[in-house]
Amino acid sequence: MxxxxxxxxxxxxxxxxxxxxxxxxxxxxxxxxxxxxxxxxxxxxxxxxxxxxxxxxxxxxKQIISFLLILALCLLGVFFFGVAPDIMMTDGDQWIDCIADKSCVEQRL
Amino acid sequence: MSMHGPIATHRSATGVPTGRLGTWWLLASEIFIFGGLIACFILFKLNGTPGFEDASLTSVTAGAVNTFVLLTSSLSIVLAHAAIEKGDQNKSFTYIWYTIGAGLVFLGIKTYEYTGKILHGHTITENLFWSFYYTMTGLHALHVIGGMVIMALISFDIRKGYNYQRVELIGIYWHFVDLIWIFLFPLLYIANF
CATH class of the missing domain: 1.10.287 (Helix Hairpins)
Known part of the structure; x- marks a missing residue:
């Protein structure tokens, strides 16, 4: 308790x-x-x-709980910046805009 | 104070009772589940992805009422915890059931919202905004349902004098569910620009 x-x-x-x-x-x-x-x-x-x-x-x-939560939030920050290029950089030879071109989704299924 | 139940719920090797430490670990993992979705939502929105202007179609009133309901349910579950710390089983039981009732109101409003949106053709496959909307609010609603079921089980336990510490644990979980909604509300209902 x-x-x-x-x-x-x-x-x-x-x-x-x-x-x-x-x-x-x-x-x-x-x-x-x-x-x-x-x-x-x-x-x-x-x-x-x-x-x-x-x-x-x-x-x-106890402080250990705050550390636990801060660690989780920091790792979430790593995820955010790790995923950001995949979502926001829309150029390159292999880039296909699946949102505009729905046929690419079918190709990948 | 009743201390029945598994030894792990009372042991305190880290200075934090193991049951509570386990609850915080669970919530730390939940940060990734909801945080991952929220992070991707923000990135797509910042990228100007088509469909996100549909945030203007969500009902701010329904979202605000649901926020009020969850904030009030957070108050009732923390009062349930305060009551059981004083050994007042009946008061704690009542507050727990107020919280479950608030959960039902929340789900009722959510169902009303879903029905309206689906009848207007805004389904999960319409565009990326609605995919995020249904995934995030649906996953959140599942957490609400899970919390309500666990609360109901705990309420009958404490009436028999068992596992008082679980009121605090389910309370922490429920506040987290409230906390997630605090962020979903501005994302899905208010920030429609």
Whole structure:
């Protein structure tokens, strides 16, 4: 069972999560793409932090768990940059645009 | 506090009870499953792949309501954990079933959304956006269903006085499911430019 620690005020955290949700929904109404990115993804990161730290008790957890999660995220970063050229570089002798030319999918099946 | 169950759930060789450590390991592996999909989605979107403008066809209202439902379910499961730490089986049982109810509401709204989209011809094969949409939300929904089933089993256990520590473990898992949705919501519903 979990170690003894003072539980945070969960209702208060939930309230702030709902406020952040409302801001992220209202952001796109201003129709400024840069602001939408900040209100949508910036706030998603803040919400994720609030949930992980307080609801998942990550702030009370041993450091080994934080290291485990940071390691997983770093490896995900390696995956992101490893896959990026395959998706974003659309030139070269062997390149076939399967999204535009659906026949190439049939050839590969 | 009830400590019935396999010894591995109580042992604490790393300073973290093994059951909880195992849950975190599971979630670390889930980061790759959902993170891989999200990473590829972002790369295709940045690359200007045709079809991603269809994000404007998803219902922000339905997505926002579902986010609210999951955030509220996270509150109820963490309150279930707080209650069982005080040994209050009945309160914890009730909060767990509130969480399961919220999961059902989430799935109901998702089903409504799926039905509308499919009836309008937006199926998984229409283009890459809808492939990602159904794969990511479908996989997420499977995690919701799995969590609800496990929660139901745990709720009956704790009523009999067994395995109290599992409320915390399923709670951590459920918050992760909520956390994934926190990122899926802006990706699939809000960022339609």
């Amino acid at each position: 979990s170690e003894a620690y003072a539980h945070p005020n969960y209702v208060k955290i939930w309230f702030w999560l709902v406020v952040l949700l409302l801001i992220s929904v209202a952001g796109p109404m201003l129709e400024i793409p840069a602001l939408t990115i900040i209100t949508a993804f910036g706030i998603a990161v803040i919400k994720a932090f609030l949930v992980a730290a307080n609801f998942m008790h990550l702030k009370f957890e």
